[in-house]
Amino acid sequence: MGPLAPNEIISENTNFLFAFFIGIAFGWVLESSGFSSSRKLAGIFYGYDAVVLKVFFTAALTAMLGMLFMSMFGWLDLDLVYVNPTYLTSAIAGGVVMGVGFIMGGFCPGTSFCGAAIGKIDAMVFVGGLFIGVYGFAFTYGWWEKLYLARYLGEPKISETLGISDGLFGLLMILAALGMFVVAEWAEKKFAREEY
């Protein structure tokens, strides 16, 4: 059955229509969770607001478990689902640069579009920065090409790398997330800050 588009159950254009509706749901959930506010997003790095951690890990777990179950029931062929390739060097280097951008700008790309959509001027400026950054990378690609392509590992799953089953990894993730949620609830009380 699933995934529908790769199995050609729906056409390419229908798939684009679904993309639009999935995007609406994505934007709605991000905004209503408070991700249109840089103050709330940056809160995780100072402990006063851990909404990022709570939403992010609950979402990753929900999707991960949903996919494992759907695959088990024969509803979703995981071999047809896109798995991000792992280029070790650029995964780390790119992540570090994004981390600097996150603490300076207070948004990530998806959340900045949400913030801009409700009138946050700082989010609009961040979006402008994104375009400059993407253009800058494309323009200077020759300098980074080696780094970009270094240490390609294929498309390994983290469970394979750790040598455990997907199910066991899922369970460990749940336990880790519960631990982080306890710390997050404690931190929000201890490091509480005034709203602005």
Next chain:
Amino acid sequence: MSNNTSTNKSRNYLNPYLGGVLLGLVLLAANFVSGRGLGASGAIKSVVATTIGTVNKEAIGTMPFMAEYAESHSGNPMKSWLVFEMLGVIVGGFLSGAVAGRLKLKVEHSPKITSRRRLIFALAGGALFGFGSQLGRGCTSGSALSGMAVLSLGGFITMMAIFGTAFALAYFFRKNWI
């Protein structure tokens, strides 16, 4: 939530764990329908590729990073899943903000810093995030969140690199936020 009578604005927001489950279901739907996760920075790449191509057709040929991308998107980089999804994000974000009464043109910043400082940092942060998202093959949505859901090793590594770096540097940028 409802018993909080103070002027805590966050009472208008969704419970974060409920929000997380809903976001997870959206991501699950994307994988079930389209066989792929959510994303954001890829749509910006499409727009940048289109803009460069429109302004100067030859320029694309001299930029291998964009040329490859334009080729793999059968001529029109705007006809991409992520572009349609991100148009939806803008609509969905706007609708949610409208329903909750959060539509307001303003620069959100700590009272300890000026609007100007906030905007300079937003621009610089955006530029770095945009650059890093291309180097790292996806941002918090496409690489970290969607990658984690399909158990991609790279997704977990990028997630740890993003949040680890931001945590490590939080002290130096604290004036902007607290």
